[in-house]
Amino acid sequence: xxxxxxxxxxxxxxxxxxxxxxxxxxxxxxxxxxxxxxxxxxxxxxxxxxxxxxxxxxxxxxxxxxxxxxxxxxxxxxxxxxxxxxxxxxxxxxxxxxxxxxxxxxxxxxxxxxxxxxxxxxxxxxxxxxxxxxxxxxxxxxxxxxxxxxxxxxxxxxxxxxxxxxxxxxxxxxxxxxxxxxxxxxxxxxxxxxxxxxxxxxxxxxxxxxxxxxxxxxxxxxxxxxxxxxxxxx
Amino acid sequence: xxxxxxxxxxxxxxxxxxxxxxxxxxxxxxxxxxxxxxxxxxxxxxxxxxxxxxxxxxxxxxxxxxxxxxxxxxxxxxxxxxxxxxxxxxxxxxxxxxxxxxxxxxxxxxxxxxxxxxxxxxxxxxxxxxxxxxxxxxxxxxxxxxxxxxxxxxxxxxxxxxxxxxxxxxxxxxxxxxxxxxxxxxxxxxxxxxxxxxxxxxxxxx
Numbered sequence: 001x002x003x004x005x006x007x008x009x010x011x012x013x014x015x016x017x018x019x020x021x022x023x024x025x026x027x028x029x030x031x032x033x034x035x036x037x038x039x040x041x042x043x044x045x046x047x048x049x050x051x052x053x054x055x056x057x058x059x060x061x062x063x064x065x066x067x068x069x070x071x072x073x074x075x076x077x078x079x080x081x082x083x084x085x086x087x088x089x090x091x092x093x094x095x096x097x098x099x100x101x102x103x104x105x106x107x108x109x110x111x112x113x114x115x116x117x118x119x120x121x122x123x124x125x126x127x128x129x130x131x132x133x134x135x136x137x138x139x140x141x142x143x144x145x146x147x148x149x150x151x152x153x154x155x156x157x158x159x160x161x162x163x164x165x166x167x168x169x170x171x172x173x174x175x176x177x178x179x180x181x182x183x184x185x186x187x188x189x190x191x192x193x194x195x196x197x198x199x200x201x202x203x204x205x206x207x208x209x210x211x212x213x214x215x216x217x218x219x220x221x222x223x224x225x226x227x228x229x230x231x232x233x234x
Numbered sequence: 235x236x237x238x239x240x241x242x243x244x245x246x247x248x249x250x251x252x253x254x255x256x257x258x259x260x261x262x263x264x265x266x267x268x269x270x271x272x273x274x275x276x277x278x279x280x281x282x283x284x285x286x287x288x289x290x291x292x293x294x295x296x297x298x299x300x301x302x303x304x305x306x307x308x309x310x311x312x313x314x315x316x317x318x319x320x321x322x323x324x325x326x327x328x329x330x331x332x333x334x335x336x337x338x339x340x341x342x343x344x345x346x347x348x349x350x351x352x353x354x355x356x357x358x359x360x361x362x363x364x365x366x367x368x369x370x371x372x373x374x375x376x377x378x379x380x381x382x383x384x385x386x387x388x389x390x391x392x393x394x395x396x397x398x399x400x401x402x403x404x405x406x407x408x409x410x411x412x413x414x415x416x417x418x419x420x421x422x423x424x425x426x427x428x429x430x431x432x433x434x435x436x437x438x439x440x
Contacts, residue, residue, distance in 0.1 A: 003357070004321045015258045016378035025260075025376030028296040029429045033406075035382070035439035038398050041358040043369050043384075044440050046319035047309055048335035086253045097268035105264040109303075123268040159262060161269060166321070167309050167369050168440050170380055174259040191378050192257040200256055222256045 006040025007168040007225040008084060013194030022187035024148050040168060047166040050093035050127060058126035062096075062138040068119035072101025072139030074215035077175070077203065080132040081162060084226030088132030094222075095161040096124040096136060103142030112144050137215065143182055155182035155189060164224040175220050176202045258379035263303045265373075266339050270305060274337040277308070277350040281331035284313025284351030288422045289385065290415060292344040293372065296430030300344025304374035306427070308336045308348055308385075310367075315354025324357070352387065358397050365396040372427060382438045385425045386411045402436050409435045 018030035038044075052058075063070045081089040099105050099122060102114040106121050120139065128134050141156050157174045164171065176183060183189050183202070192198040200223075209217025261269075278286055289308075293301040311317050311334060316326040318333050334353075338346040350368070358364040368385040386393055388411055393399055399407055412423035428435045 003323065010255050014255050018378060018381075020378060023260075023376070023378070026378065027376075028299070029301070029374060029376035031381070031430055031434055031437055033434055033436070035437040036398075036401055037439040038401060039359050040440070041364065042317055042322055042324075042356045043309075043311075043358075043364070043367070045321050046317035048333065049319065054333075082253060084253050084255060095269055097265055099264075107264040107267060110264060121267070125268075159259075159265065159268075161261075161265075166319075167371075167382075170307075170371055171256065171258060172261050172373055172380065173256055174262075188260060188378070191259075197254065197257045200254065201259065223253050225255060226253075 003042055004045055005228040006045055007166065008228055010225070014192070014197045016191035016193070020187065020191040022149075023191060044168045045166050047163060047169065049091070049165075050163070051091050052127055059124050060126040060134070060136045062098075062120065062122065062124045062136065065119045065121045070100070070120035070139050071117050072120070072142075074137065075140050076135065076137055076209055076211065076215050076217045077158065077220055078133070078135040078209055078217070079219050079221040081128050081134065081164070081222045081224065082132055083164075083224055087226075088128075088130070089164055089224060090128055090130045090132055092128045092132070092165070093161075093163050094126050094128065094134050096138075096158060098122045098138065098158040099141040099144055101139050101142050103144030114142065114144065140177070140216075143180075148187060153182050153185070155180040155186050160222070162222055162224065169224045171222070171224055173222075174201065177218070178202055178205055260375060260378050261305060261373040263375045265305060266303075270337055270339040275346070275348050277310075277332065277334065277336045277348065279331050282313075282351055283327075283329050283332065284353075286420050287350060287352050288420060289348045289350065289368070289412065289425055290422060291346055291425040291427060293340050293346065293374070293427045294344060294429065298431070300340070300342070301374055301429065302340055302342045302344055304340045304344070304346075304372055306338050306340065306346045307371040307373075308350070309369045309371075310334045310350065311353040311356050313351055313354050315356045315366075317356070322356075326354075355392060362395070362397065363392065365390055365392040365399065367396075367398075370427075372429075374429075377429075381429070382440045383427070383435055384410055384438065385423075387423070388412060388414055398438070406434075406436050409433060
């Protein structure tokens, strides 16, 4: 039996290393051994799928919660999920979480002294359409301090979780905003070795996405691993 | 000659990597309300085929301290060794009551737990059957990209010929094999995940 082709390896420099000294939390958590490289089998080329049928309708509007409107600058984040060949990845789950406009997460362990917003949970999930497109309406997250080093602040960012078509394509990442002066100082953003790859984590402002009198628009595409050209004999 | 050259150019395979990948970033410490819902750790429903198992484990850091803000995901085949996915072309029974995906957040002791079934064998490279296994992803603050590993089963004769187990130095192989914690009322298997140091779990570059 011929199984469908496996997935390509990332070019060096795209993904961060496990051990990244400037990010203190890596010190006790980065494995010391190199991961063992394995060939792709059915275990890696299959993966969980979430369709509107099995998952239910998504929630791409984070600006209304508990009967009221979230405070902050309304923004739209939209784009497509593609593979390395530029092919759309349809029916793919995207989960999102973020701080509120003041830079505070609705999470028990966030101790930052910034106000919670009773009308903002910072949680969303959507499934891409047939063109791989997605869209969230939210508020721009605030920057917030963390204790990685003296006077450390995370740049404004939104967390994204994606599955793509397989176990091999799973990706969790963060989207940043153009022109943020904290980017140059952030050990997490700068953990990506390749400068061009790093810049791909920064959304673009898009006046075409912007809705007059309502919300600023940002565009952000995700690119997941592409398939190898030849099927694996399995 | 010019024609030959032109034809050769056309036949050259299209270069890979036309659109570069999006880099990975850490999940951070604040994912839980968004990503982990109650029930996500239960894969086996009443109607699912197969032998019920519970998998418990702890995620530990390089000091042996519990990692209380990790997310563990599992992906596995059904009891007959078939994945619920269109790329699994095997002529084996699917199970409408078993999807094969589970997710758990670690608690303050670094513990996670899944209620599932023992998967059947699935083919690997060269159509050789792999030993039964569960695919695992680990995300946490301090992990800038996903860690992947596999849970294998103890007392499984097919482990001896498994290609992935055999790709691992023998002294570290046991980190991929769950231990029997108890057998009644149902089998409980322990699979601890040690991120760093002595007894570091073998992670896989998938």
